[in-house]
Amino acid sequence: MNKLASIKENINDERINKLNFWLRSMSDFEDADIEQVSGDASFRRYFRVRKDSLSFIAMDSPPEKENCGSFLKVANFLDHMSVNVPRIIESNIEEGFLLLSDLGSQDYLDVLIQSPESAKNLYEDAIKSLHKIQHHGKTFQTELPPYDEKLLKEELSIFYEWLCSRHIGLKFGDDDMKKWLQCCDELISNALKQPKVFVHRDFHSRNLMKTKKNNPGIVDFQDAVEGPITYDIVSLLRDCYISWPETKVQEWCEDYYFSLDHSIKKIMNFKKFIYYFDLMGVHRHLKAAGIFFRLHYRDGKSGYIKDVPRTINYIYKVTLKYPELSFLRVLIKERCMPALRKV
Numbered sequence: 001m002n003k004l005a006s007i008k009e010n011i012n013d014e015r016i017n018k019l020n021f022w023l024r025s026m027s028d029f030e031d032a033d034i035e036q037v038s039g040d041a042s043f044r045r046y047f048r049v050r051k052d053s054l055s056f057i058a059m060d061s062p063p064e065k066e067n068c069g070s071f072l073k074v075a076n077f078l079d080h081m082s083v084n085v086p087r088i089i090e091s092n093i094e095e096g097f098l099l100l101s102d103l104g105s106q107d108y109l110d111v112l113i114q115s116p117e118s119a120k121n122l123y124e125d126a127i128k129s130l131h132k133i134q135h136h137g138k139t140f141q142t143e144l145p146p147y148d149e150k151l152l153k154e155e156l157s158i159f160y161e162w163l164c165s166r167h168i169g170l171k172f173g174d175d176d177m178k179k180w181l182q183c184c185d186e187l188i189s190n191a192l193k194q195p196k197v198f199v200h201r202d203f204h205s206r207n208l209m210k211t212k213k214n215n216p217g218i219v220d221f222q223d224a225v226e227g228p229i230t231y232d233i234v235s236l237l238r239d240c241y242i243s244w245p246e247t248k249v250q251e252w253c254e255d256y257y258f259s260l261d262h263s264i265k266k267i268m269n270f271k272k273f274i275y276y277f278d279l280m281g282v283h284r285h286l287k288a289a290g291i292f293f294r295l296h297y298r299d300g301k302s303g304y305i306k307d308v309p310r311t312i313n314y315i316y317k318v319t320l321k322y323p324e325l326s327f328l329r330v331l332i333k334e335r336c337m338p339a340l341r342k343v
Contacts, residue, residue: 015045015060015062016060018095018097019034019047019058019060019097020034022092022095022097023049023058023099026090028051029049029051031051032049032050032051033049033050033051034047034048034049034050034058035047035048035050036048037057037105043061043062043065043066044059044060044061044066045059045060046058046059046060047059047060048102049099055102056089056099056100056101056102057086057099057100057101057102057103058097058098058099058100059071059097059098059099059100060096060097061096061097061098062096063093063094063095063096066096066222067222068091068093068096068097068098069093070222070223070224071098071221071222072088072091072093072098073143074144074221074222074224075088075221077137077140077143077198077224078133078218078221080136080139080140081132081133081136081137082132082136082214083129083132083133083214083218084103084129084211084213084214084215084216084217084218085217085218085219085221086100086101086102086103086217086219087100087101088100089101103209103211103217103219104209104210104211104217106209106210107205107206107207107208107209107210108122108126108205108206108208108209108210108216109205109206109241109242111210112205112242113242119244119248122208122210122215122216123236123237123252124255125215125216126203126208126216126236127233127236127252127255127256127259129216129218130200130203130232130233130236130256131256131259131260133197133198133200133232134197134198134229134232135261137197137198138197138198140198141196141197141198141226142226144198144199144224144225144226145225145226146225146226146227147191147199147201147225147226147227147228147231148192149188149192151225152187152188152191152192152283153184153188155283155286155287155290156184156187156188156283156286156287157290158286158287158290158291158294159286159287159289159290160172160180160290161290161294162290162291162293162294162297162298163289163290163293163308163336164331164335164336166293166297167293167297167339168335168336168339170335176327179327180327180328180331182327183324183325183327183328186279186324186325187279187280187282187283187286188283190228190275190276190279190280190283191227191228191231191279191280191283192228194228194229194230194268194276194280195228195229195264195267195268196226196227196228196229197226197227197228197229198224198226199224199225199226199227199228199231199232200218200221200224200232200235201221201223201224201225201227201231201232201235202220202221202223202235203218203232203233203235203236204235204236204239204240204241205236205239205241205242206220206241207219207220207221228276228280229264229268229276230273230276230277230280230281231280231284233253233256233277234277234280234281234284235284237249237252237253238281238284238285238314240285240288240307240310240311241307241310243310243313243314246317253273253274253277254270257270257273258270278318278321278322279318279322279325281314281315281318282314282315282318282319282325282328285311285312285314285315286315288311289308289311289312289315289336291304292304292305292307292308292311293305293308308340309337309340312332312336312337312340315328315332316329316332316333316337319332
């Protein structure tokens with residue numbers, strides 16, 4: 001999160017004015033300094049609130065577009081697992097405002113870019129936290145929405161609609177559509193047959209904060225679901241925002257797998273885990289590439305376009321390993337990659 005500017009009363013931004021009014025209605029924050037620190041790929045915005053030597057984060061989550069209640073619910077679950085998430089200081093669900101504890105301004109991505117040598121310790125900590133979530137999350141995961149066939153299909157359709165159709169201008173004929181749907185079925189089947197766990201759903205370097213205690217701080221968890229065991233680990237290790245040599249990814253995969261509960265390893269050997277991991281990554285990266293172009297064309301947020309080549313390259317490398325993804329391999333190499341060079 002980066003400091004941008006102090007916010008004042010703004011006749012052009014009703015949300016900021018409401019947030020200001022809400023914060024200053026609390027006696028402890030009447031004269032607090034408020035500055036915007038970030039927005040994200042959703043409609044949420046975040047502000048740092050300083051009072052004397054203390055610092056907090058205010059979240060603006062428009063109720064007609066974002067589910068504040070889900071954030072509170074999942075935050076409570078994660079807090080019970082002893083992982084590091086923001087504490088809820090105050091809430092106004094009706095207006096869509098939350099006041100949270102401040103986990104700091106260093107996300108993993110910034111730290112890793114500045115100090116790549118820190119990766120070993122940072123990823124060890126992240127994998128430990130992920131194990132906590134998946135182990136202790138057994139108590140809570142059935143209270144989350146299911147990562148079911150309907151949702152998996154919807155996510156894959158984002159790639160076709162926004163990258164293939166909107167960006168490239170590509171319309172599949174009957175034969176190609178059949179092959180595309182067969183690839184989708186393969187990816188969906190792979191996701192549904194995996195052991196089910198508590199899934200953060202965006203467990204990557206921009207949502208992990210480097211903290212002095214109980215590292216990492218974990219944010220942006222409100223879309224958590226009950227779903228495939230490999231989803232969060234592939235989100236972390238094949239991150240859309242930073243990449244690592246495949247040998248390093250393999251080492252981290254081994255660290256993750258061999259620390260799993262024995263009951264999981266009994267039904268999923270390492271070879272099967274890697275297969276699940278690879279195909280789950282293809283699903284996630286197809287969705288992400290589509291979302292990045294949707295943000296660009298629909299929402300006017302073009303900052304994620306630079307991350308599409310990395311994301312697409314992950315897909316291509318995996319398709320080289322599996323004949324059942326041959327249609328996708330040709331699509332990525334012959335249609336998607338050339339189109340990305342023109343962005």
